Amino acid sequence: xxxxxxxxxxxxxxxxxxxxxxxxxxxxxxxxxxxxxxxxxxxxxxxxxxxxx
Numbered sequence: 001x002x003x004x005x006x007x008x009x010x011x012x013x014x015x016x017x018x019x020x021x022x023x024x025x026x027x028x029x030x031x032x033x034x035x036x037x038x039x040x041x042x043x044x045x046x047x048x049x050x051x052x053x
Contacts, residue, residue, distance in 0.1 A: 012021045 009021070012024070016024070
């Protein structure tokens with residue numbers, strides 16, 4: 001799996017240059033982090049389901 005990632009990374013660097021590739025990866029990583037935090041907050045803030053209505 002890692003060799004596929006390395007290939008994609010190599011192609012990205014060849015196409016965009018190292019600076020742009022790192023910038024894109026940081027953007028993706030930050031987006032993933034925000035999404036994970038949002039999910040965790042949503043799970044934490046979800047009221048307990050009441051079965052006895």
